[in-house]
Every structure is written in C-alpha cells, then in structure tokens.
Amino acid sequence: MSQNILVLNSGSSSIKFSLFDMLKGIERASGLAERLGGNDAELTIKSDANKLTINLEKSDYKSTLLVIIEQLKALGLLTTLPIAVGHRVVHGGEAFSNSVIVDQHVINSIKACTPLAPLHNPANVAGIEALQALYPEIPQVVVFDTAFHQTLKPEAFLYGVPYELYTNNGVRRYGFHGTSHHYVAEEAVKRLQLPSNHGIITAHLGNGCSACAVKDGKSVDTTMGMTPLEGLVMGTRSGDVDPGLHEFLSVQKGWDIAKITSVLNKESGLLGLSGVSNDMRTLLDAADQGNEQAKLAVDVFCFRLARQIGGLAVSLSTFDALVFTGGIGENSRPIRQQVIDNLSLFGFKLDAQLNQKNGDEIGCISMDQSPKVLVINTQEEWMIAKKSHALVTAH
Numbered sequence: 323m324s325q326n327i328l329v330l331n332s333g334s335s336s337i338k339f340s341l342f343d344m345l346k347g348i349e350r351a352s353g354l355a356e357r358l359g360g361n362d363a364e365l366t367i368k369s370d371a372n373k374l375t376i377n378l379e380k381s382d383y384k385s386t387l388l389v390i391i392e393q394l395k396a397l398g399l400l401t402t403l404p405i406a407v408g409h410r411v412v413h414g415g416e417a418f419s420n421s422v423i424v425d426q427h428v429i430n431s432i433k434a435c436t437p438l439a440p441l442h443n444p445a446n447v448a449g450i451e452a453l454q455a456l457y458p459e460i461p462q463v464v465v466f467d468t469a470f471h472q473t474l475k476p477e478a479f480l481y482g483v484p485y486e487l488y489t490n491n492g493v494r495r496y497g498f499h500g501t502s503h504h505y506v507a508e509e510a511v512k513r514l515q516l517p518s519n520h521g522i523i524t525a526h527l528g529n530g531c532s533a534c535a536v537k538d539g540k541s542v543d544t545t546m547g548m549t550p551l552e553g554l555v556m557g558t559r560s561g562d563v564d565p566g567l568h569e570f571l572s573v574q575k576g577w578d579i580a581k582i583t584s585v586l587n588k589e590s591g592l593l594g595l596s597g598v599s600n601d602m603r604t605l606l607d608a609a610d611q612g613n614e615q616a617k618l619a620v621d622v623f624c625f626r627l628a629r630q631i632g633g634l635a636v637s638l639s640t641f642d643a644l645v646f647t648g649g650i651g652e653n654s655r656p657i658r659q660q661v662i663d664n665l666s667l668f669g670f671k672l673d674a675q676l677n678q679k680n681g682d683e684i685g686c687i688s689m690d691q692s693p694k695v696l697v698i699n700t701q702e703e704w705m706i707a708k709k710s711h712a713l714v715t716a717h
C-alpha cells in the first residue's frame with residue numbers, strides 16, 4: 323500500500339503543499355495555489371517530470387484542495403488517497419507542546435489561539451475544515467510552529483509586565499519557526515555526532531528570521547516572542563524596538579495602533595532601513611554597487627543577529643555549533659561571514675573556501691580550531707510529513 327503524505331500550509335490567500343512518499347523518503351511533488359479568493363487565482367504543481375500551471379475558476383479552500391488532489395491523481399502522483407494530511411499551524415499557544423491528530427477538540431483549541439495569531443490561525447483552520455469536509459476518512463495532523471519552544475522556562479518566556487497579563491491573557495513569549503529549528507538542530511547533532519548533552523544555536527534566516535538556543539535537544543530560548551515581530555531584523559519586520567516607540571509615534575506622527583503595527587510589520591526591517599528591498603540578494607547587489615543605504619541595512623541585520631546569538635548563548639552550558647538555515651542562511655555567504663566576524667569573542671573562525679561552497683560534506687564552514695558552524699538546508703515540510711507519519715502509523 324502506498325504511504326503518501328500531503329503537507330499543507332494554508333495561508334489567507336494561498337495554499338502551499340508538498341506530497342511525500344514515506345516508503346521511499348522522497349518528495350514527489352510540491353506546489354502553490356495563490357491569489358485565492360481573487361479573479362486570477364492560480365495553481366502551480368511541480369514534480370520531477372512536470373511543471374503545470376492552471377487557473378482556478380473557483381478558489382475557495384474546498385474547491386482548491388479538491389483540484390490539488392484531482393491534479394495529483396491525474397499526474398499519476400497519487401493512486402490512492404494520502405494516508406494522512408499534515409498541516410502547518412502557526413500558533414498552538416500553551417495548549418500544544420507536540421503535534422497531534424486532528425479532532426474537534428484540537429480544532430477548537432486552535433481557534434482559541436486566534437487572538438494570538440489573528441491572520442494565520444483562521445486560515446490554518448479553514449484548510450483543516452475544508453479537507454475534513456471533502457475527505458473525512460483521511461486522518462489529519464497538525465504541527466505547530468510554536469510547539470518546539472514549549473520547553474522554555476518561565477524566566478525565558480515571561481515579559482516584565484504584570485503577571486495577570488500572562489495568566490488572564492496569555493501574554494508571554496511563544497517563539498516560532500519551531501519545526502525548522504527542531505529539524506536543523508537534530509541534523510546538526512547527527513552530522514557532528516554530538517552527545518545527548520549539547521548546546522546549539524540555530525539561525526533561521528528567511529523573510530522572517532529567528533534564532534534559537536537548543537540545549538540537549540530542547541529549545542531553551544528563542545528570539546521571536548508573543549508574535550513573530552519580536553527579535554531579529556527581518557525582511558519587512560522591525561524585530562525588537564523600544565516599547566515606548568508606539569506612544570512616541572502616535573504623538574509625533576498621529577499614527578494609530580493599526581498604522582504603527584503595519585509599519586513595524588510591512589515597512590520596516592531590511593526594506594525600511596534600505597529603502598531598496600526586503601530581499602537580501604537585491605540588497606547585497608546594491609551594496610556591491612556602492613549603495614550606502616543597502617550596506618547599512620545589511621550591517622544592522624548582521625550586528626543584531628550576532629548580538630542576539632550572544633544573548634542566546636547564556637542559556638547553554640557548551641556552544642558546540644552554530645547553524646545557519648533559511649534562504650539567507652543557506653545561500654548568503656557574505657552575511658554568514660559578517661555575522662561570524664561579529665562573533666569572534668566566542669572563538670568563531672570561518673573557513674572562507676568552505677563558506678564559498680556552502681560547506682563541506684556535512685555543511686561545515688568553520689576552521690578546525692573554531693566552534694563548529696554549519697549550513698543546513700531546512701526541511702520543514704519533510705519534518706511535518708515525518709511527524710504526521712509517526713502519529714498515524716502509531717494508531
């Protein structure tokens with residue numbers, strides 16, 4: 323019998339998906355349905371043999387999921403229905419420290435976390451409910467971005483605000499990108515054959531960026547907080563700012579909370595600092611051509627990251643490895659170089675040649691006498707498929 327697992331990431335106007343053959347341990351297809359709800363909704367499916375783009379006449383979640391599954395069947399990639407569907411869900415609050423099989427209680431609990439992720443959780447639930455309506459016989463699993471960080475201790479997850487805001491309103495740090503941090507930390511342990519007591523810092527640098535301290539396989543601190551806005555400078559997000567900034571901007575600029583939130587999320591970070599782009603490739607090219615503002619944005623990005631890595635190190639007993647992942651971490655040699663240069667206090671030394679080729683056979687880019695620095699391609703979808711497979715085959 324086939325052992326296919328479909329992994330879905332349902333957003334407010336898109337559904338990203340990957341289909342895995344768990345017997346062979348390979349991805350068979352991936353794709354994106356985008357501009358859902360609009361007149362120009364489109365589905366792209368990629369597999370080894372094909373790249374297919376089709377217009378979606380009806381683009382609600384249910385119709386779109388039906389087309390995705392029918393197309394996968396038509397392409398011969400699915401002969402029977404998947405044995406499970408794994409969903410990426412952004413916020414599990416304190417209710418979930420692990421992946422779980424979906425039932426009504428799980429759906430209600432994800433809905434209850436909506437105030438913490440008002441844009442993401444409703445879309446994630448819509449994907450789950452649409453699939454449930456179409457194929458009630460397929461078991462569904464949810465894998466939370468927050469779950470890996472549920473091992474943080476109170477001193478790492480509490481803010482210095484009245485305690486009742488935590489107990490009554492859930493105001494605390496949750497952390498995100500958990501699936502990616504978990505995957506690359508496990509990979510680092512395997513590749514470096516580290517003992518069970520180890521200390522690793524993982525830096526996931528994509529459009530969103532976060533770093534995580536992993537001690538003995540568990541997340542002990544991370545840079546994102548109650549929302550994905552806290553922490554590092556990102557593509558368009560500010561990362562940490564003085565909380566006094568909100569009042570200052572409302573008085574000086576007359577901005578309301580919605581405007582300030584939008585500026586901090588969509589017009590800040592690399593884009594806001596550079597005025598050029600939120601895309602690191604574009605910024606590095608512009609900086610090379612002498613654009614000072616682009617160079618400044620890159621400098622702030624690297625300094626802030628190094629500064630946060632220094633802070634995360636406090637939670638470790640040993641610093642065995644620093645791992646770069648995400649689009650920037652996996653590809654951007656000058657960024658890795660600059661971050662490591664900022665971390666010389668910890669004894670880090672980059673091997674320029676290894677950095678140039680994104681690492682040796684295990685992804686190592688550091689010199690022998692340095693703590694290890696690894697480049698590891700993140701595999702969030704594969705991790706979701708593995709967790710889903712483990713849960714449905716255990717039942």
Ligand code: ADP
Binds near residue numbers: 527
């Ligand atoms: P997302 O968070 O949307 O999944 P990605 O992980 O794909 O994003 O990362 C996107 C970022 O990675 C962009 O800033 C992009 O410029 C950067 N990136 C991708 N490839 C390179 C490269 N070769 N050099 C520098 N940056 C790169």
